Amino acid sequence: MSKKIRLVDENGIRTDGRKPDELRPIKLEVGILNNADGSAYIEQGKNKILAAVYGPREVHPRHLALPDRALLRCRYHMAPFSVQERKSPAPSRREVELSKVIREALEPAIFLERFPRTSIDLFIEVLQADGGTRAAGVTVASLALADAGMPMRDLVAACAAGKADGYIVLDLNDIEDKEGEADVPVAYMPSLNAVGLLQMDGQLTPEEFEQAFNLAIEGCKRIYELQKQALKAKYLAIKEAVEEAVE
Numbered sequence: 436m437s438k439k440i441r442l443v444d445e446n447g448i449r450t451d452g453r454k455p456d457e458l459r460p461i462k463l464e465v466g467i468l469n470n471a472d473g474s475a476y477i478e479q480g481k482n483k484i485l486a487a488v489y490g491p492r493e494v495h496p497r498h499l500a501l502p503d504r505a506l507l508r509c510r511y512h513m514a515p516f517s518v519q520e521r522k523s524p525a526p527s528r529r530e531v532e533l534s535k536v537i538r539e540a541l542e543p544a545i546f547l548e549r550f551p552r553t554s555i556d557l558f559i560e561v562l563q564a565d566g567g568t569r570a571a572g573v574t575v576a577s578l579a580l581a582d583a584g585m586p587m588r589d590l591v592a593a594c595a596a597g598k599a600d601g602y603i604v605l606d607l608n609d610i611e612d613k614e615g616e617a618d619v620p621v622a623y624m625p626s627l628n629a630v631g632l633l634q635m636d637g638q639l640t641p642e643e644f645e646q647a648f649n650l651a652i653e654g655c656k657r658i659y660e661l662q663k664q665a666l667k668a669k670y671l672a673i674k675e676a677v678e679e680a681v682e
Contacts, residue, residue: 440610440614441600442599442600442602442610442611442614442615443455443599443600443601443602443604447602449599449604449608449611450608450610450611451480451608455602455603455604455605456604456605456650456653457605457606458479458594458605458606458654458657458658459479459480459606459608460478460479460480461477461478461479461658461661462476462477462478462479463475463476463477463574463575463578463661463662463664463665464476464477464665465578465579465581465582465665465666465668465669466582466669467485468485468487471487471488471489471579471583472488472489472490472583472584473487473488473579473580473581473582473583473584473585474486474487474488474579474582475575475576475578475579475582475665476575477571477574477575477578479567479571479574479606480565480566480567480606480608481563481565481608481609482561482563482564482565482566482567482568482571483561483562483563484559484560484561484562484568484571484572484575485559485560485562485575486557486558486559486560486572486575486576486578486579487557487558487560487579488555488556488557488558488576488579488580488582488583488585489555489556489558490505490550490553490554490555490556490583491505491550491553491554491555492553492554492555492556493553493554494506494552494553494554495554499554500552500553500554501551501552502551502552503548503551504547504548504550504551505545505547505548505549505550505551505553505554505555506553506554506555507538507541507542507545507547507554507555507557508538508554508555508556508557509534509535509537509538509541509557509559509576510534510556510557510558510559511530511533511534511537511559511561511572512526512530512558512559512560512561513527513530513561513564513568514560514561514562516562517561517562517563517564518564533568533569533572534559536569536632536634537557537559537569537572537573537576538557539631539632540573540591540593540622540631540632541557541573541576541577541580541591541622541631542631543588543624543629543631544577544580544587544588544589544590544591544624544631545580545585545586545587545588546585546586546587546588549586555580555585557576557579557580559572559575559576564609565608565609566607566608566609566610566611566612566613567594567595567606567607567608567612567620569593569595569620570593570594570595570620570621570622571593572593573591573592573593573622573632574591574592574593574594574658574662576591577590577591577592577662578590578662578665578666581662581666582666582669588624588626588627589624589625589626589627589629590624590659590662590663591622591623591624591631592622592623592624592625592655592656592658592659592662593620593621593622593623593632593655593658594606594620594621594623594651594654594655594657594658595607595618595619595620595621595651595654596619596621596647596648596650596651596654597611597612597615597616597617597618597619597637597647598615598616598617598637598639598643598647599611599614599615599616600615601616603643603646603647603650604650605650605651605653605654606654615637616637616638616639617635617636617637617638617639617643617647618635618636618637619633619634619635619636619639619644619647619648619651620632620633620634620651621633621648621651621652621655622655623651623652623655623656623659625655625656625659633648
């Protein structure tokens with residue numbers, strides 16, 4: 436019988452050296468693909484995820500067009516080399532499910548009614564996976580939509596909390612996701628104080644669930660600030676380039 440992996444030591448330190456309420460290091464970049472209307476990239480821990488947005492544009496096939504709003508289509512895909520054992524390039528049931536989950540988390544943030552009979556196509560490509568790709572996918576996709584100039588009620592930031600070795604922890608990595616007792620992904624629009632995604636996998640008491648949910652919301656708020664900084668950095672760089680060209 437294999438020995439159970441210790442996820443949190445006696446000092447409350449996790450396998451990657453973080454405290455229970457710490458996020459993994461996050462790097463966000465905006466506007467990195469010239470051929471997309473909007474794009475963004477995230478590194479969160481060992482996760483590396485790219486998002487691209489095309490549209491609004493004419494819907495194909497045309498019978499899918501909606502008369503009162505845009506059709507948001509989302510494709511979440513994990514590259515075959517994104518995990519340790521090579522994954523089939525064909526869409527898995529999990530990828531189809533997460534495509535739907537991410538789309539539903541983002542739809543309330545976008546003014547879809549301004550673009551009837553069009554489609555907005557969102558592609559999320561996981562280049563390297565290390566747990567929490569659902570939440571990181573929402574975060575980077577929201578940035579790509581903003582980069583495309585999509586009118587939005589707010590950016591959507593997403594983060595998960597969960598339970599590992601009896602501790603409520605923030606931003607679970609791969610081993611905590613697989614070996615821990617529970618996982619609670621949350622997508623949140625801070626300016627509206629609105630939750631767009633709330634799921635739970637595992638078992639928690641009502642008190643533990645409330646603690647995990649509140650911790651995930653705090654994580655979303657921290658990520659939201661990083662999203663705004665990434666958008667601002669892009670436009671400051673454009674401003675500097677324009678000023679240099681004028682001089």
